[in-house]
Amino acid sequence: MIGQRTIRIGAGAGFAGDRIEPAVELVEKGELDFLVFECLAERTIALAQSERRAQPSAGFDPMLLERMRRVLPAARARGVRIVTNAGAANPLGAAEAVAALARELGLTSLKIAAVLGDDVLDVVTAKPLPLIDRAGTTADLAAIVSANAYLGAGPIADGLAQGADVVITGRVGDPALFVGPLVHAFGWSLDDPSLIGRATIIGHLLECAGQLTGGYFADAGRKTVPGLARLGFPLAEVKNDASAVLTKVAGSGGHLSLAASKEQLLYEILDPAAYYQADVIADLRTVRLHEEAPDRIAFSGGGGNPRPETLKVSIGYDDGFIGEGQISYAGPGALPRAELAIEVVRERLAMIGVPLDDARFDLMGIDAVDRTERGRPPREVRARVCVRTATAELARRVGAEVEALYTNGPFGGGGVTRSVRPVVAVASALIPADAVSPCVVIVEV
Structure with missing residues (x-):
């Protein structure tokens, strides 16, 4: 456990093809405790499963090793721990590949945690399940190639508790990538829906990286964002009560504005009272955002209700x-x-x-x-x-x-x-949460 001090956690990527330079800037100048790479879209993991079928050692994000090559030496020197879902369909293979890269770079005493258990193909193919995004059941789908459940923050926190410098997952909820480090750092209970709900909202604000600092906000002639070519990615200064300040590296491009923060807060939210994640049903209705200073947006409020009894599964066919x-x-x-x-x-x-x-x-x-x-x-x-x-x-x-x-x-x-x-193609269904058994495997250098 890191203790009760403010934790600085940065967003190093918002999708698989995101730029690497802003992540390097965060590691070198952001005074971070944790850096998160969110690299897994709905369809990405199904495509990765297809790649793994053709080549068993494949199936993880092809940019993972380049990201690690660029940031891992600086992260090790500064004590920054990395969390990513770039393991896609093969988290253990990704961890072993990162370990090989670390040896090539001359890094030693490195622990890499692979989070397993999101692959639920056996569960989904055992019997027809109702689809939640269209009529019909899983029996109506053509050849199913993958089924991955959205795991929560628990196994990420477990990997960090085991001393991992890098945690690599497959399918997890995007905010969980940020919640896991905060649970580990502050010793929070995953059974506290108020804290986990607020932490989930912080993760949701950060998960798309450059969207928050103006990349997706910019609209020529209507919404001007300075220094867009040098867009910096965001970080959050999080306190033990799950309040936070959203900011970015001083001098980096982009603008972390109140308007862009509000847009990101509502991004992909169907019901502000019930944002379903594996660990909590987050409630955004009481969130408060205000501009503390230029490029510093204070976050407070929000909450949550106990975790759902089911997990969403993304099915590729x-x-x-x-x-x-x-x-x-x-x-x-x-x-x-x-x-x-x-x-x-x-x-x-x-x-x-x-x-x-x-x-x-x-x-x-x-x-x-x-x-x-x-x-x-x-x-x-x-x-x-x-x-x-x-x-x-x-x-x-x-x-x-x-x-x-x-x-x-x-x-x-x-x-x-x-x-x-x-x-x-991708379809979605629900399975009982207790049908999934996540585990953590440590690969050491």
């Missing part, structure tokens, strides 16, 4: 293939030529037997997103055809027909791209 082709038209008549190209490909695909019941025909820059009234004719348009099919061969025909427009369609098309990719 194979759902066919997507075939895509794109082609550009420019200059006078660009729009009508692109429209003609779309109609030609639509008719040709129907002629060769490609089903079009799940297809998109878009004019990018015209109607791919915004389908409101058009303005003056554009000078350049990119036509996009995208069809979901049952087989890879049918998907291949989509791009082939778009490419054939070079000489078999309107004149002047160029810059064709084509692709075929398998679809790993």
Whole structure:
């Protein structure tokens, strides 16, 4: 246990492909106790499970080792402990890979904790479970490739209590990545819903990293964020009562504003009175945020109710293939030529037997997103055809027909791209919390 002092915990990543430089800045200048890398989206773990099936040593975030290479030496020198869900489908393999990297870097006496137990494929395939995001049950899904339960903060705190310098998890609730270190540092009970609820809200505010410091807040001409190219990531100064100040490294880019904090507070929240996590049902209704100073937002209030009896499970399943082709038209008549190209490909695909019941025909820059009234004719348009099919061969025909427009369609098309990719879709269900048995495995260097 670190004790009763203020704990400084930083957000080093908000998604798998996030930038590394702000995390390095946090480690070197943030005077942190803990650094968290949140790298696991809903579909990411299903894709990782597919990779692990093809190669058993794979299945963790491919950027994990580069992140560790950049931050681990400085973190060790400064006593910063790292927590991440970048283990994805293979936390133990990730821990072993980080251990090998540590040896390469000449780091010694390092403990890496792998949190296991979120893989509940056996539970989900044992009997049909109702889906919570659509009608039907798990029996209605095509080939299920993964099922991972959202674990809580307990095993993360356990790994830290065992002396881990790095804790690597698979699927856990995003806020739990921050709650675990705070539970360990302050000796909180996970059975205290008020404290855990407030800590969960702090984690929720931090979990998307650069969103809080203005990255997703910025809107040219409407909401100005200074130094966006040098965007710094946030950290929280947390006290024993789970009050906190949200801030960032002095001199870093971005702006930690009251408005951006309010936006992040409500991000992905369906019911402010009941934000369900494995450890608590957090209540955001009494949260108070105020600007203590520039780039310093004080957080207080909030609470929670006892943990739910069920855990959410993210289920990945194979759902066919997507075939895509794109082609550009420019200059006078660009729009009508692109429209003609779309109609030609639509008719040709129907002629060769490609089903079009799940297809998109878009004019990018015209109607791919915004389908409101058009303005003056554009000078350049990119036509996009995208069809979901049952087989890879049918998907291949989509791009082939778009490419054939070079000489078999309107004149002047160029810059064709084509692709075929398998679809790993995601559904959600609930399982009893006691059906999961998390555990921690320590890998030592």
